[in-house]
Amino acid sequence: MITLPHYLTVSAALFTLGLLGVLTRRNAVNVLMGIELILNSANLNLVAFSRYGTGNLQGQLFAVFVIVIAAAEVAVALAIVLTLYRLRRTPNLDEADFLRG
Amino acid sequence: MSAEAAIFYVFAVITVASAAVVVLARSLIYSAFALLFTFFGVAGLYVILGADFLAATQLLVYVGGILVLLLFGVMLTHKLYDLDLKSEVTQFLPAAIICGGLFTLLAWPIDISFSLPWIGTVRVLGALWQTSWATGSGRAAGATTEEIGRLFMSTYLLPFEAASVLLLVALMGAAMIVRRRKDA
Numbered sequence: 001m002i003t004l005p006h007y008l009t010v011s012a013a014l015f016t017l018g019l020l021g022v023l024t025r026r027n028a029v030n031v032l033m034g035i036e037l038i039l040n041s042a043n044l045n046l047v048a049f050s051r052y053g054t055g056n057l058q059g060q061l062f063a064v065f066v067i068v069i070a071a072a073e074v075a076v077a078l079a080i081v082l083t084l085y086r087l088r089r090t091p092n093l094d095e096a097d098f099l100r101g
Numbered sequence: 102m103s104a105e106a107a108i109f110y111v112f113a114v115i116t117v118a119s120a121a122v123v124v125l126a127r128s129l130i131y132s133a134f135a136l137l138f139t140f141f142g143v144a145g146l147y148v149i150l151g152a153d154f155l156a157a158t159q160l161l162v163y164v165g166g167i168l169v170l171l172l173f174g175v176m177l178t179h180k181l182y183d184l185d186l187k188s189e190v191t192q193f194l195p196a197a198i199i200c201g202g203l204f205t206l207l208a209w210p211i212d213i214s215f216s217l218p219w220i221g222t223v224r225v226l227g228a229l230w231q232t233s234w235a236t237g238s239g240r241a242a243g244a245t246t247e248e249i250g251r252l253f254m255s256t257y258l259l260p261f262e263a264a265s266v267l268l269l270v271a272l273m274g275a276a277m278i279v280r281r282r283k284d285a
Contacts, residue, residue, distance in 0.1 A: 008229045009229070010116060014139075014143075016201070016204040017121055018124070020124050023196035024190045025189075029174045029175050030129060032171060033136055034124065040143050051240055052236045055238055064249070067158060068268060071162055071268065072268050073271075075275040079276075079278040081174055085178040092189070
């Protein structure tokens, strides 16, 4: 019998793996992949609550908006990464220290 | 084990294992292709949850759009003769301890009890397995696309329009940021 906590466990695993990617990777594109994992885990939570809740579709609608925001976010983030690469010839995040005094 | 449970475990294992490959793979290309399987696994979980429209959207937007954009990002931020696209890892041990501890606190699925010398009995079980969720009657299986479209055009019209403006502004802003300036 698959219940709500099963889905929430998969979602928590996705979230912690995404967090691990964001914390450990130096490459900006790889950090973006971690953020996508985190957004997917949030979406999975929303859809699972929508399925096991009172039966309305609000969770799925929220998930659609999260997907829209993820698309916008990845476009802007890749623009920033490309600009960083053009300035520093590296995609590594810890070399983006232009504001260090 | 019922068929639904078997399919759930298959998709859950695909999702989590490929997400682990995304995070742990040395090569950026391996990470990107493992992300493809993660998105497919999540779409499969959506199908089991009865969200058919969302599963299709997941495949179209994530696999068709975001993953291709990420691959463009990988290719454009490396020199072309740079064949092994390595991604360096920093601070792996502290981050792994934090993330593993967070997962254990949140969602450790197996109930374990053991006793420590001074602390006493310790019970390890994730918080979301101890919570009694206010689950309702649930949603009967069936197509959701029509109802989602109706809700977008009635109750959620304002967020829908705001999302379309957000997409327009974000894409125009992205084009502005990467544009080569004449004076630079």
